Amino acid sequence: MSHNWAGNLRYAATRLHEPSTVDEVRRLVDGSERIRALGTRHSFNTVADTRHELLSTASLVGPVTMDADARTVTVPAGMRYGDLAQALEASGWALANLASLPHISVGGAVATGTHGSGDRTGSLASAVAALDLVTADGSLLTLRRGEPDFDGAVVSLGALGIVTAVTLDIEPSYAIEQHVIERMPLAAALDDLDAVTSAAYSVSLFTTWQDPDTIGQAWFKRRPERDAPLPAFGGVPADGERHPLPGISPVNCTPQLGAPGRWLDRLPHFRLAFTPSNGDELQSEYLVPRVHAADAIRAIRNLDSRIAPLLQVAEMRTVAADELWLSPAYGCDVLGLHFTWQPRQIEVEALLPTLEDALAPYAPRPHWGKLFSAGDVSSRYPRAADFAALRARLDPSGKFGNKFLERHLPRD
Ligand SMILES: Cc1cc2nc3c(=O)[nH]c(=O)nc-3n(C[C@H](O)[C@H](O)[C@H](O)COP(=O)(O)OP(=O)(O)OC[C@H]3O[C@@H](n4cnc5c(N)ncnc54)[C@H](O)[C@@H]3O)c2cc1C
Numbered sequence: 074m075s076h077n078w079a080g081n082l083r084y085a086a087t088r089l090h091e092p093s094t095v096d097e098v099r100r101l102v103d104g105s106e107r108i109r110a111l112g113t114r115h116s117f118n119t120v121a122d123t124r125h126e127l128l129s130t131a132s133l134v135g136p137v138t139m140d141a142d143a144r145t146v147t148v149p150a151g152m153r154y155g156d157l158a159q160a161l162e163a164s165g166w167a168l169a170n171l172a173s174l175p176h177i178s179v180g181g182a183v184a185t186g187t188h189g190s191g192d193r194t195g196s197l198a199s200a201v202a203a204l205d206l207v208t209a210d211g212s213l214l215t216l217r218r219g220e221p222d223f224d225g226a227v228v229s230l231g232a233l234g235i236v237t238a239v240t241l242d243i244e245p246s247y248a249i250e251q252h253v254i255e256r257m258p259l260a261a262a263l264d265d266l267d268a269v270t271s272a273a274y275s276v277s278l279f280t281t282w283q284d285p286d287t288i289g290q291a292w293f294k295r296r297p298e299r300d301a302p303l304p305a306f307g308g309v310p311a312d313g314e315r316h317p318l319p320g321i322s323p324v325n326c327t328p329q330l331g332a333p334g335r336w337l338d339r340l341p342h343f344r345l346a347f348t349p350s351n352g353d354e355l356q357s358e359y360l361v362p363r364v365h366a367a368d369a370i371r372a373i374r375n376l377d378s379r380i381a382p383l384l385q386v387a388e389m390r391t392v393a394a395d396e397l398w399l400s401p402a403y404g405c406d407v408l409g410l411h412f413t414w415q416p417r418q419i420e421v422e423a424l425l426p427t428l429e430d431a432l433a434p435y436a437p438r439p440h441w442g443k444l445f446s447a448g449d450v451s452s453r454y455p456r457a458a459d460f461a462a463l464r465a466r467l468d469p470s471g472k473f474g475n476k477f478l479e480r481h482l483p484r485d
Contacts, residue, residue: 077114077121081355081418084111086127093132095205095213095237101128102235102472103211109473110231112181113153115174116442117356120185120230123475128235130180135238139164145202147240150180154197155345158337166243170194170275171340173388180236185441186228186400188409189340190294190390191275192267196402199395201227203240208233209472225456225463228399230441232460232478233467249274249294249339251329253315257288257308259374263367270391270408273300275340278389279317285377289386290315294340297333317342317386354385355421357428358411358440360401363391365435366408372431373410380428383421385413398456399482401438409440422446450481457482 076083089111092098102108107125114121121127130151137160138147146166148157154168155175161167170189172182179197181187183204188196203217206226214234216223226233252273262269262278270276273293280289290311293303314323314330323329325347327339337345361369370389373380380387388411392402401407410432414421425446429437438453439445451457461484468474 079117084122085124088126090128091132093134098207098235098237099211102207110235112178115177117444119477120441144243145240146243147238148179150236150239151178153178162246162337165246167246167336173342175341175345179239184229184231188392190277192271192391193393195393195395198227198397198400200242202242204236205238207235207237209468222463224396225398225460228397232464232473247336248333249336250297250331250333251339252293252303252331253311253329254291254305254308255311257291257306259286259288261307262288266367269306272303280387282377282381285374353416355414355416356443358409358443359432359437360407360409361435361437363406363408369432369435383414385415387412398460399454449483
């Protein structure tokens, strides 16, 4: 079996299936004792892994159906956001948000609560209006927003079955302009963090923690027709395009310097055509309620000398609350404290408990697809018991279970 995107995990599965039709998926699931879905392999931990069979959605074909009246698009679950964004834009439509990288599958992103940034924008999972799920006996179940099981089935970690198609909310295409402000004083930003994160449609705060008193780069993605003029918050507008990592050429980054352009060319940090190299980074992220955001950042700042030597860059983003049971944004607006680490896994994993202890007072929920050290995290999800009951009903024999689920969301 092959590796995940970062190359830090060799999947333990004995077989990899690559079905191209939903009927094939149904037959494979029905005939298997233990099987799990695999998307584009961008997770850094064992969330997707199994010692049994994996079913990749990469070859799963299906129509891309836009419904202008309902303002939705239905896509095969293995489709990558970058390809979907191109198809939508060609018809004058857009998604409300994108993650930093456009190469990730819709099904995999949704299953882990993947997010972009924006005070008033939910995670990519919150855009799901319906999904088709192949359940343990091979039957195909369609769940729609508003139905009783829907909120439990969207961020599912692959535990309920194989999602074959996803219906997402869309809106008319829009323009974004991107501005980078450098060397923003941290103390002033923390005094009124809401002012900073609400200053544009989508805001990302990058720092290497080398200089713990400044935010190295703040990326503001404005919707020019609705966002107010952008203050500099004591920083300096960048005089050229920037890469989030200091000293790296911005050639693969999306256009900046305030030039307006298509949403799909500005919401991700990296260009659609850019294929990032594999294996040269690891990632962790903790999402904390917005009310604790400034204190959580201060707690991380106090660990700057431990974090900086292992870090490539840290990013802070906001995500609006949703009602999806296993979403890190369940029930409250959150701030994501993200870390792009150097590929030094042993040292990173040795540091994570310290980092998690420092964040413990702020009720952090780890990103499901990134490295973390906490064990059972059920208590951080008020609907965890409901999710366990849904799992027991849809998958009584544990066909879609794995060690990751046993460890982090034990059934009892
Ligand atoms: C370079 C990079 C940038 C990233 N940027 C962001 C970011 O900006 N924001 C963010 O929040 N995260 C980000 N991530 C994390 C990433 O979005 C998540 O790990 C996501 O789950 C990866 O999707 P995938 O298709 O690769 O899923 P995989 O890693 O293949 O699988 C993840 C989980 O989803 C399940 N799954 C996949 N497909 C299906 C399906 N069809 N049906 C049921 N379950 C399914 C799997 O079983 C598994 O449990 C980034 C990761 C990388 C490597």
